Every structure is written in C-alpha cells, then in structure tokens.
Amino acid sequence: MTAAAPLGKDLLGLEPLSGEQISLILDTAEPFKEISERAIKKVPTLRGSTVVNLFFENSTRTRISFEFAEKRLSADTVNVSSSGSSVSKGETLVDTARNLEAMRIDMVVIRHGSSGAAKFLAGRIESNVINAGDGMHEHPTQGLLDLLTLRDHFKRIEGLRVCICGDVLHSRVARSNIWGLRKLGAEVAVCGPRSLMPNAIDEMGVTVFSRIEEAIEWADALNILRLQLERMTAGYIPSLREYNRVFGVTRERLERAPRDVLILHPGPMNRGVEIDSDVADGPHSVILPQVTNGVAVRMAVLYLLSGGRPELAESAKAGKGGA
Amino acid sequence: MTEHTETILDASAVERTLRRMAGEIVEANGGTDNLVIVGIQRRGVQLADRIVALINASDGVAVPRGALDITLYRDDLQTIGPRPVVGSTELPGSIDGCNVVIVDDVLFTGRTIRAALDELADFGRPARIELAVLIDRGGRELPIQPDIVGKKVAARAGDRVDVQVHEIDGQSAVVLVSKRFE
Amino acid sequence: MTRPVLLTGGRVLDPSQQMDSVADVLLVDDTVAAIGRDIGRPDDAQTVDCAGLIVSPGFIDVHCHLREPGRADVETIASGARAAAAGGFTAVCAMPNTDPVIDNPAAVGFVVRQGLRAGAARVYPIGAISVGQRGEALAEFGEMVDAGAIGVSDDGKPVVSAQLMRTALEYARTFQIPVIDHCEEPTLAAGGAMNEGIVSARLGLKGIPDEAEEIMAIRDILLARLTRGHVHLAHMSTKGSVELIRWGKDRGINVTAEVCPHHLSLTEEAVEGYDTNAKMNPPLRTAEDVETLRQAVRDGTIDLVATDHAPHHYDEKEREFQNAPNGIVGLETALSVVVDSLVVPGHIDFGTLVDRMSCSPARLFGLPGGTLRVGSPADVTVFDPARRWTVDPDLFLSKGRNTPYAGMTLTGRTICTVVAGQVVYTLN
Numbered sequence: 001m002t003a004a005a006p007l008g009k010d011l012l013g014l015e016p017l018s019g020e021q022i023s024l025i026l027d028t029a030e031p032f033k034e035i036s037e038r039a040i041k042k043v044p045t046l047r048g049s050t051v052v053n054l055f056f057e058n059s060t061r062t063r064i065s066f067e068f069a070e071k072r073l074s075a076d077t078v079n080v081s082s083s084g085s086s087v088s089k090g091e092t093l094v095d096t097a098r099n100l101e102a103m104r105i106d107m108v109v110i111r112h113g114s115s116g117a118a119k120f121l122a123g124r125i126e127s128n129v130i131n132a133g134d135g136m137h138e139h140p141t142q143g144l145l146d147l148l149t150l151r152d153h154f155k156r157i158e159g160l161r162v163c164i165c166g167d168v169l170h171s172r173v174a175r176s177n178i179w180g181l182r183k184l185g186a187e188v189a190v191c192g193p194r195s196l197m198p199n200a201i202d203e204m205g206v207t208v209f210s211r212i213e214e215a216i217e218w219a220d221a222l223n224i225l226r227l228q229l230e231r232m233t234a235g236y237i238p239s240l241r242e243y244n245r246v247f248g249v250t251r252e253r254l255e256r257a258p259r260d261v262l263i264l265h266p267g268p269m270n271r272g273v274e275i276d277s278d279v280a281d282g283p284h285s286v287i288l289p290q291v292t293n294g295v296a297v298r299m300a301v302l303y304l305l306s307g308g309r310p311e312l313a314e315s316a317k318a319g320k321g322g323a
Numbered sequence: 324m325t326e327h328t329e330t331i332l333d334a335s336a337v338e339r340t341l342r343r344m345a346g347e348i349v350e351a352n353g354g355t356d357n358l359v360i361v362g363i364q365r366r367g368v369q370l371a372d373r374i375v376a377l378i379n380a381s382d383g384v385a386v387p388r389g390a391l392d393i394t395l396y397r398d399d400l401q402t403i404g405p406r407p408v409v410g411s412t413e414l415p416g417s418i419d420g421c422n423v424v425i426v427d428d429v430l431f432t433g434r435t436i437r438a439a440l441d442e443l444a445d446f447g448r449p450a451r452i453e454l455a456v457l458i459d460r461g462g463r464e465l466p467i468q469p470d471i472v473g474k475k476v477a478a479r480a481g482d483r484v485d486v487q488v489h490e491i492d493g494q495s496a497v498v499l500v501s502k503r504f505e
Numbered sequence: 506m507t508r509p510v511l512l513t514g515g516r517v518l519d520p521s522q523q524m525d526s527v528a529d530v531l532l533v534d535d536t537v538a539a540i541g542r543d544i545g546r547p548d549d550a551q552t553v554d555c556a557g558l559i560v561s562p563g564f565i566d567v568h569c570h571l572r573e574p575g576r577a578d579v580e581t582i583a584s585g586a587r588a589a590a591a592g593g594f595t596a597v598c599a600m601p602n603t604d605p606v607i608d609n610p611a612a613v614g615f616v617v618r619q620g621l622r623a624g625a626a627r628v629y630p631i632g633a634i635s636v637g638q639r640g641e642a643l644a645e646f647g648e649m650v651d652a653g654a655i656g657v658s659d660d661g662k663p664v665v666s667a668q669l670m671r672t673a674l675e676y677a678r679t680f681q682i683p684v685i686d687h688c689e690e691p692t693l694a695a696g697g698a699m700n701e702g703i704v705s706a707r708l709g710l711k712g713i714p715d716e717a718e719e720i721m722a723i724r725d726i727l728l729a730r731l732t733r734g735h736v737h738l739a740h741m742s743t744k745g746s747v748e749l750i751r752w753g754k755d756r757g758i759n760v761t762a763e764v765c766p767h768h769l770s771l772t773e774e775a776v777e778g779y780d781t782n783a784k785m786n787p788p789l790r791t792a793e794d795v796e797t798l799r800q801a802v803r804d805g806t807i808d809l810v811a812t813d814h815a816p817h818h819y820d821e822k823e824r825e826f827q828n829a830p831n832g833i834v835g836l837e838t839a840l841s842v843v844v845d846s847l848v849v850p851g852h853i854d855f856g857t858l859v860d861r862m863s864c865s866p867a868r869l870f871g872l873p874g875g876t877l878r879v880g881s882p883a884d885v886t887v888f889d890p891a892r893r894w895t896v897d898p899d900l901f902l903s904k905g906r907n908t909p910y911a912g913m914t915l916t917g918r919t920i921c922t923v924v925a926g927q928v929v930y931t932l933n
Contacts, residue, residue, distance in 0.1 A: 040445040043395040114825035115709035116779030137709030198706035
C-alpha cells in the first residue's frame with residue numbers, strides 16, 4: 001500500500017515527467033470533464049483535504065481555475081495572495097511555507113515570480129506542491145491543458161506539428177509546452193523575434209522559424225503566447241505595432257495556410273498585438289475549450305497527487321479486494 | 324501456499340443466471356416504464372448491457388442504460404495509493420422519478436454500493452433504487468443488501484471472486500480463487 | 506622571542522628556488538633559518554614531523570571577502586584569518602567591499618590592526634578604486650598604500666567607466682600596486698543569475714553571457730596597454746577570457762589573472778535543482794570553459810589561484826535562486842579542490858600548484874613570502890597531498906557554511922600552517 005504515487009509527491013514541471021506520466025494525467029482528465037457538466041458539479045474525492053493557493057503573483061485566471069478544480073473535488077481551499085499578507089511584509093518563502101505546514105495542510109498550489117520557487121518549496125515541506133507557474137521556468141498545468149485541447153481536436157499528439165509563437169525567452173508556458181509536446185511525440189517549432197528567444201533555443205530540440213508566415217505554412221496548430229507589454233519598455237522589441245505587423249497572427253495570414261491551423265492562446269490575450277480578434281474568435285480557435293480543459297486537468301493533477309498516505313492505510317487494510 | 328481455482332458459473336450458467344435476473348428486474352418493477360439500468364464500472368457495465376439486451380429480446384423494449392464510476396466517491400481514497408484509474412460516468416438523461424437498478428458483478432463489503440448511492444444522489448432523485456448483483460459473496464461491512472441476486476457464494480475472507488466478461492476478459496465465467504496451505 | 510620551529514623529514518617543495526627534496530626546515534624567530542639534511546636541532550625547538558607531507562612556502566590568497574566591518578555576523582577578519590590558516594593560507598588579501606567601504610587610510614588601518622590581532626594568517630587590505638566603490642571619484646591610493654593597502658579594487662562590481670579605469674591604472678603605477686578588476690559588463694549581466702546557455706534556458710533563469718566578462722577583460726587589457734599599468738583580472742571564468750589574456754601577454758601587456766577553485770571544478774550543471782550554493786558571480790560555466798581554465802593554469806596564462814571566499818549567512822542563501830546572494834566560502838576547500846581538479850587528473854604537478862598558490866601571488870602582488878629561501882619570512886604550509894577527507898561545513902573555522910562541496914570527499918589537506926615562525930594552525 002506504500003506504492004509510489006504515479007507522479008511522485010509534487011508536480012513541478014513537465015520536463016521531469018515521462019510521456020507515460022503525462023498521458024496518465026491527460027487520460028485521468030477525461031472523466032473529470034464530465035463532472036463539470038453535471039448539475040451538482042462536485043464529487044467528494046478530496047473531502048477533508050486542505051489546499052492552499054499561494055499566489056505571489058497576480059493571476060486571476062489560473063487561481064480561479066485551480067479553485068474550481070479544488071472545490072469540485074470537495075477540498076477545503078484557502079487563498080493567500082501577495083498583497084495584504086505577510087508575504088508582502090518581507091517574510092521569506094521558507095517562513096511562509098513552514099507556517100502553512102504548521103497549520104496541517106495537504107497541498108500547496110504555488111505561483112511565484114522566481115524560477116525554481118515551487119521546487120524550493122517542495123523540498124522544504126511534506127505537503128504536495130503543484131507549480132502554478134514559477135518565474136520563467138514552467139507552468140505545467142497550462143502545458144497539460146494545451147496538450148489535452150490538442151488531443152481533443154486531433155485525437156493524437158504524436159506527429160502533430162505545433163508552433164509556439166512569441167516571447168519564448170520569458171515564457172514558462174513555452175517551456176512546459178516544449179517538454180510536454182516532445183515527450184508525446186509532437187514536432188515542435190517556435191517563432192518570434194530572436195531577441196525573445198533563448199540563445200540556446202536550438203539545443204532544446206525545436207525548429208526555429210523567424211517569420212510567422214513560415215510557421216503558419218508548417219504547423220497544424222499555433223500556440224500564441226501573450227506578449228507582455230513590459231517587453232517593449234525593456235527594449236526587447238521596438239514597438240507593438242511592428243510586432244503585430246511582423247509576428248501577429250492575422251486572418252489574412254491564416255487564409256494562405258495549406259490547411260486549417262488550430263489556434264491556442266494561454267490568455268489573457270492582447271488583441272491586435274500577437275493575435276487579431278477575428279482569429280481569436282474565429283472557427284479554428286480553441287481558446288475557450290482550453291479554459292474548460294484547464295479545470296479538468298487540474299482536477300486530474302490534484303486527484304493523482306492526493307492520498308496514498310501509508311499511515312492511514314493501516315486502518316484501511318480490510319477494505320482490500322472488491323469493496 | 325497455492326492458489327486454488329474453482330469455476331462457479333460457466334458461460335452458459337452466467338447466461339441463464341442473467342436471463343433470470345433480467346426477468347426478476349422487469350417483474351419487480353411492474354414492467355419497463357421508467358426503468359433505468361445502471362452498471363458500475365468496470366464489469367457491472369458489461370453485465371448491465373447484457374441485461375438490457377435480454378430485456379430487449381424478451382419484452383422488445385430498449386431500456387436506458389447508464390454507467391457509473393464510483394472511484395471518486397470511495398471512502399478510502401486518502402489511504403490508498405497509487406491512485407485508481409477513473410472510468411467514465413454516463414447517465415442516460417435525468418434520473419429524477421425513475422426506477423434505477425444498479426448492476427454490479429460482486430457484492431462484498433457494500434462500500435462500492437454506498438459510494439454508488441451517494442453518486443446517484445448527485446445526479447437526481449430517483450423514485451426508487453434497487454440493487455442487482457451477479458454474485459453475493461457475503462462479508463458486508465455496511466447495512467446494504469441486494470434485491471436481486473444471481474448466485475450466493477460462501478467465500479472466506481482471503482478468497483477472491485472473479486467475474487469474467489467477454490468484452491474485457493475474452494470469456495464469460497465466475498471463478499472462486501482461494502489460497503490454501505498445502 | 507618565540508621557540509624555533511623545526512619541520513622534519515618533509516618533501517620541501519619550493520619552485521622559487523627549484524627545490525624539491527626531503528629535508529628539514531628550521532624557522533627561527535620570524536624567518537627561515539636553514540633548510541637541509543643535517544641542520545641540527547635547537548634544544549628548545551618545537552618539532553613537527555612532516556614525513557610523507559609536503560612543506561611549501563605559505564599559500565597566499567589575493568582575493569577574499571572577510572565582511573568586517575559591517576557584517577561581523579557573517580565573517581570577521583579574525584574568523585576569516587583562522588579559516589585561511591586552516592586552508593593552508595599564510596596570507597590573504599581582503600577585498601574592500603565592506604560596509605563602510607575600505608576607501609581611506611583609516612579604514613585600511615583598521616583592517617591591518619584587526620588582522621594583527623587575529624594572530625592567524627596575515628591580512629593585507631585591498632583599498633577601493635573609487636570613493637565608496639561608486640565608480641566616480643578616485644580613492645586616495647597613496648595614503649591607503651602608506652596605511653598598508655597592497656592593491657586597489659572595486660570588486661563586487663566592475664569599474665564601469667573606462668576613463669576611471671584608465672586613471673586608476675595610471676595613478677596606481679605611481680605606487681606600484683595592481684588594479685584588480687571585477688570584469689562584468691553591467692548592462693549585459695543585469696539580472697543574470699547563472700551562465701547563459703542551455704541550462705539557463707531550461708531552468709528559466711536569466712543568463713550572464715561569457716561576453717559580459719570578456720568585453721571588460723579586453724577593455725582592461727587594452728587600457729593596460731595604453732597606460733602600461735598593471736591590471737589584474739579577478740576570477741576569470743571563460744574560455745574567451747583565457748584567449749584574451751593570452752593575447753595581451755603575448756604583446757607584453759602587464760596583465761595578470763586569477764581563477765577560483767570552483768571555476769576549475771564545477772560547471773553550470775551544478776545549478777540544476779536551483780542549488781543556491783552553486784550561485785556565484787561570475788557564474789559557473791561549461792565543461793569546455795573548465796577545461797580551458799585548467800590548461801591556462803598549467804601554461805601560466807592564468808597566473809594564480811584565488812578563492813573569492815564569500816561567506817553568507819545561511820538564511821541569505823536559503824531562498825529563491827534569483828534572489829539569493831552570489832558567492833561561496835573557499836578558504837578551507839581551495840587546496841583540495843585544486844588538487845582534485847588539477848593535480849589528480851595530471852594537469853599540473855604539486856610544484857606548479859605551490860607556484861600558483863604561493864610564489865606567483867607573492868611575486869605579482871609584491872608581497873612578502875612565496876619562498877623558503879633562507880632569510881625570507883617564516884610563512885610555511887605543510888599539507889598532506891594524498892589525504893582524503895569529506896567536507897563538513899559545520900567544522901569550518903569560517904563563519905560561512907555556504908559551499909557546494911558539502912559532503913564531497915576531496916584529496917589533499919593542510920596539516921600545519923606557520924606564520925612568521927609561529928604555528929597558527931594544526932589539523933587535529
């Protein structure tokens with residue numbers, strides 16, 4: 001009964017996972033989709049478990065998605081955000097973590113501006129840790145929901161050609177997508193200005209397109225990253241106008257593609273910058289199904305990481321064998 | 324220690340038993356109006372399919388069939404690991420006011436049925452819920468009893484009762500597996 | 506007058522006089538009195554059995570951070586000097602980036618006095634290049650040299666202004682002291698937490714490219730050409746820097762350079778898992794850089810090994826990688842790391858090790874020591890070249906515990922350190 005949990009204690013990124021583990025999460029997400037369609041959108045699976053959503057960065061979307069996932073599994077949830085908490089009073093991450101642990105929690109969902117923050121926390125507390133985005137490192141549940149959305153549409157991931165467009169340099173979504181897609185056998189490309197690509201991008205096993213037209217011609221799907229407006233003020237690109245001219249995904253460009261290209265975007269979108277409205281709202285956009293899948297994938301992750309506590313298993317031995 | 328295997332029902336016996344159970348279900352519900360047959364994942368679903376087919380053959384009525392995966396309602400989820408695989412739950416429309424018959428392969432502790440009752444309650448308010456099981460092996464831990472039973476088997480605590488269905492196991496049978504010291 | 510010290514039966518290894526033979530070394534008062542087979546034994550001599558050990562001129566670290574004044578909770582001059590002695594160093598040069606900055610003769614005098622009170626390794630202050638290390642006005646080199654400073658540096662940060670660097674090199678020539686630069690082009694390195702490359706791309710950490718170091722290295726070399734001053738490039742970490750230094754030396758430019766033990770032994774892979782004890786500036790680079798640096802120590806392109814000993818409170822390192830401070834302690838592991846990364850694989854012999862850790866720093870920085878010639882200062886390091894030991898930071902004499910070598914088993918250990926004829930450290 002002490003068999004290792006299928007994903008280990010934590011979900012810190014997709015890079016450490018195997019293709020089988022990623023597939024298991026996606027397969028597990030399937031039945032969870034149905035729960036959100038029920039009149040009573042709740043199952044008792046995590047009853048009695050306490051989950052803390054520890055958000056050091058603002059992210060309404062991801063936090064709400066996690067909160068729905070937790071509540072639909074009947075977990076008790078507490079939200080801690082950086083403003084108005086001890087976090088903004090100079091308390092260190094390790095102190096925050098220890099204080100939470102002292103309150104006997106079961107899981108922590110952490111969003112933090114520093115790469116490695118989730119791993120740091122995971123190494124210091126016994127609770128399960130789920131990375132909801134750490135700096136420029138990974139955002140594994142976003143990667144998973146993108147994979148699930150692609151799989152829903154194409155019925156496969158293997159052999160798909162997916163191009164990640166935009167600010168790969170600063171994007172945790174890009175990294176989680178690259179690892180997840182590659183582990184499931186997709187061909188991955190990136191497209192964007194070289195000033196927003198890691199210098200070592202060629203060593204990450206992806207094709208690099210400098211022009212969006214080439215990417216569109218090649219791809220089955222585009223995952224269009226949000227262009228943070230700070231990138232312009234920091235001098236990575238000259239202007240948003242030029243970015244849209246050169247790299248923006250527009251209907252005109254898509255119409256020249258040899259096949260229908262599926263459009264994903266992790267949100268929130270800058271309409272008229274990286275993506276035009278008629279693409280975002282167009283027939284090949286799966287941006288809203290991505291949001292729906294986000295809840296299912298997060299429920300699957302919570303489910304797969306939870307439980308399996310050997311100290312409680314002793315008393316449950318009698319239950320073995322056909323319940 | 325060796326495993327001792329004994330076939331309790333062979334394919335034709337399973338078929339006969341299910342036919343009798345199908346008849347009892349229709350009789351107990353005074354016909355097929357408002358009847359919904361819900362199989363519990365995994366093998367209860369295949370048995371439910373067979374029962375629906377048998378009713379269709381005898382009465383010429385396609386009774387709605389649902390599938391229920393009770394994994395997320397188990398009372399031991401905090402203790403077991405690794406996580407059990409979650410199957411799909413599909414109910415044929417609303418179950419409000421229906422006569423629901425839960426179909427499962429083996430009734431043992433009763434905990435699965437407790438979970439199934441909880442889950443059904445989240446989908447609606449049936450007029451009545453009945454329980455039909457192919458095998459009742461005793462050993463209940465909850466006050467739950469079947470309404471319709473294929474066969475009672477006196478199995479000991481360490482024994483296993485395996486129901487095999489064509490769709491999953493390639494054959495249809497019920498086998499009692501017991502461990503014995505030589 | 507103290508008791509004479511007699512080091513008996515060791516392998517005396519002193520490249521400054523091409524000596525490599527088994528002999529006794531007699532230290533009387535604060536100088537080397539005699540070396541040889543039958544040099545007698547004064548009645549009151551304290552004898553140290555050195556059979557199987559190497560007896561060498563004392564190691565000199567030209568680059569360490571002793572944190573006093575300002576952060577005595579992290580390290581003091583006394584604790585640093587004791588840690589130095591435990592690592593086989595008979596002298597260390599303390600960088601001026603303390604609080605307040607050592608940028609005036611009174612502050613230099615404070616470091617000198619604290620060093621003398623410590624009674625362990627000698628402590629030589631390095632003065633700041635600019636007032637407050639702010640990169641604006643030149644500090645008073647002359648007065649600081651008179652008070653005991655042996656060089657100037659704004660280490661911790663680069664001298665951004667080429668004009669200021671030029672003036673510093675010219676002005677330092679007057680006093681025959683080296684100008685030590687921390688080579689880092691600040692706009693390229695801004696926000697960087699590790700080497701820029703595939704590992705930084707994977708970990709999502711902002712990288713510091715090699716070029717941030719190399720641009721400043723070549724600028725400094727060119728300014729040394731212009732001024733004919735002595736520029737010493739601190740903690741060189743890249744293959745490109747080695748090539749640039751070689752280019753400068755080939756042209757007779759007065760450039761010298763140091764490398765730290767960690768840049769000879771660890772790569773950027775050590776950052777994997779966001780270990781803050783692998784965070785330093787300049788960052789750990791690639792295996793190719795490490796290999797090139799090892800060759801450069803062998804062929805002399807890199808003149809010497811210096812620790813960049815940088816203690817931090819454990820709380821300061823116990824945090825998110827990008828917010829953790831740079832640096833590791835190095836005084837007590839330097840010898841062993843150099844043995845394991847250079848001597849054991851056969852890149853250099855122990856004679857070269859002694860040269861790069863003792864003779865060369867003394868010669869280039871104009872410091873006493875670096876030789877066991879009769880009449881020279883009685884600063885001696887006795888070390889076991891083969892002793893294997895496992896690093897336990899809790900046993901460090903430094904107050905700092907921040908080391909990436911914790912738990913590793915290393916080769917080579919200081920057995921005894923003699924400063925000015927007095928045994929200041931003996932391994933228990």
